[in-house]
Amino acid sequence: MRQVHDWFLQRGLPLVLTRRVRSRALMARAAPAVAGVGALTAAVLLLAEWTGGDPQAVVLLRLAGITTVLAAAPFALEVLHRRSTTAARLGRRTTALAVMGIFVLVMPFAVSGLSAAALAEMPVFLTVTVVTIWLTYIGLGSIALWAFRFAWEQVGALGTLLSRALPLLMLTVVVYFTGELWQLSARVTRERLWQTIGFLAAVGLAFMVATIRDEVSALRQDRTRQSDPGALLAETPLARLAPGTPTPLSWPERVNVVAVMVVAQAIQVVLFTAGLFLFFIALGFVAVPPDVLVLWSGEQSCPVGVPPCDGTWFGVHVPVPQTVVHMSLFVAVLSGLYFTVSTSVDPLYRERFFEPLISDVAVSLAGRDTYLAMHREEPIR
Structure with a gap:
């Protein structure tokens, strides 16, 4: 039955499945999309800072670091997903939570530094995370990939x-x-x-x-x-x-x-x-x-x-x-x-x-x- 569910997801028809099936491992399934949004955002800001005329080395290092970590996260999640052991499932869940924590709590400081602006930006990153989880639940990622x-x-x-x-x-x-x-x-x-x-x-x-x-x-x-x-x-x-x-x-x-x-x-x-x-x-x-x-x-x-x-x-x-x-x-x-x-x-x-x-x-x-x-x-x- 798991193969049948995966088949529908791979063909972009998630809404054929029941709500309970679509809710399984929701955080782990949404984490690659969150990581992708974060890595793309950090990469664009990195290029903008680099080509802006007066790049600051500290800002470049922060943005490069967050880009590398978030870009590598989907590959790590895929490796853990391919393993069916209990430790791999626990590691996938932990990695997914870590990705979302990095995006919501660390990303604002990587973008704006240690300032009040970073704290003000946290609700925006949290909203993006919640919307991404909801879009994963309704299967937008499955539809887009197919x-x-x-x-x-x-x-x-x-x-x-x-x-x-x-x-x-x-x-x-x-x-x-x-x-x-x-x-x-x-x-x-x-x-x-x-x-x-x-x-x-x-x-x-x-x-x-x-x-x-x-x-x-x-x-x-x-x-x-x-x-x-x-x-x-x-x-x-x-x-x-x-x-x-x-x-x-x-x-x-x-x-x-x-x-x-x-x-x-x-x-x-x-x-x-x-x-x-x-x-x-x-x-x-x-x-x-x-x-x-x-x-x-x-x-x-x-x-x-x-x-x-x-x-x-x-x-x-x-x-x-x-x-x-x-x-x-x-x-x-x-x-x-x-x-x-x-x-x-x-x-x-x-x-x-x-x-x-x-x-x-x-x-x-x-x-x-x-x-x-x-x-x-x-x-x-």
């Missing part, structure tokens, strides 16, 4: 769509050299830019949810009649059990199924957008001379130095003008929104990405029907 693995396996579909979207990319390149957009990029604040990106991302997400919700409904109506559940579950821990009769999905299960498909597609959208962002960064750095950049953007002064102003990325100084960063980010996100719409209508992309995704989810739903049928016949412990 979606990332599937999206990475199907990354070749990106090249397919990119080759078919080349005419639009050429048009985007032309738009990239529009002076008015450069003036907007120079004057917009990073906060306003993120608000705009958030709005466009919300539009794209709403489109994906609406499209995939229809796909799930069609999947339950068509695939269950066309496919043999026994054949679908042939290579799974549920292979030796009698296939269950398809039953309507509960609303948490429907949200779970839609979420895994949305996250899988969203990861491909993010990869596509990130690739275009790097492309436009390189294009602006190579094709737009500094004097032309100043002319287009209308920059008059900078906090440090002369225009064009130096760029930053989450507080880390980068050797690219800030206007180029803003312009590239804005145009890449617009292209990513087009990519989101194209995925639902491009037949070749559906064949390369959507059909394997739907087939994979069909296996998960067949397993869900069998699991619930077994649960009705015999209580699962």
Whole structure:
């Protein structure tokens, strides 16, 4: 039964399992995510301090130490998880508690030093920890890991769509050299830019949810009649059990199924957008001379130095003008929104990405029907 539970978690369907199953070893399961958030935060602050112009050795050492400890914690937890001894389970629980203690009690002092600011930041770190534990309970990590693995396996579909979207990319390149957009990029604040990106991302997400919700409904109506559940579950821990009769999905299960498909597609959208962002960064750095950049953007002064102003990325100084960063980010996100719409209508992309995704989810739903049928016949412990 533990293999069955792990199978559902590995396939991103945690909400099929009972609350009691999802509560098992919750702290130990949430600890890697807490450690990852802490290590990423410390690493970004370390880079920001290092590139800030006047790095302090003590601060660098503190941030480097906390980054190393938290980055190593998930590997230690995985090693202990693979061992089934009582000592290993106790060590995993102790390590998980130590990770959360480091994140809540030590991390604020590593960031702000021995000051009142560190004490004021502790509730923030505690809130992040509690939210991470809750997200682990509802299975967000399981959904994200499965979606990332599937999206990475199907990354070749990106090249397919990119080759078919080349005419639009050429048009985007032309738009990239529009002076008015450069003036907007120079004057917009990073906060306003993120608000705009958030709005466009919300539009794209709403489109994906609406499209995939229809796909799930069609999947339950068509695939269950066309496919043999026994054949679908042939290579799974549920292979030796009698296939269950398809039953309507509960609303948490429907949200779970839609979420895994949305996250899988969203990861491909993010990869596509990130690739275009790097492309436009390189294009602006190579094709737009500094004097032309100043002319287009209308920059008059900078906090440090002369225009064009130096760029930053989450507080880390980068050797690219800030206007180029803003312009590239804005145009890449617009292209990513087009990519989101194209995925639902491009037949070749559906064949390369959507059909394997739907087939994979069909296996998960067949397993869900069998699991619930077994649960009705015999209580699962």
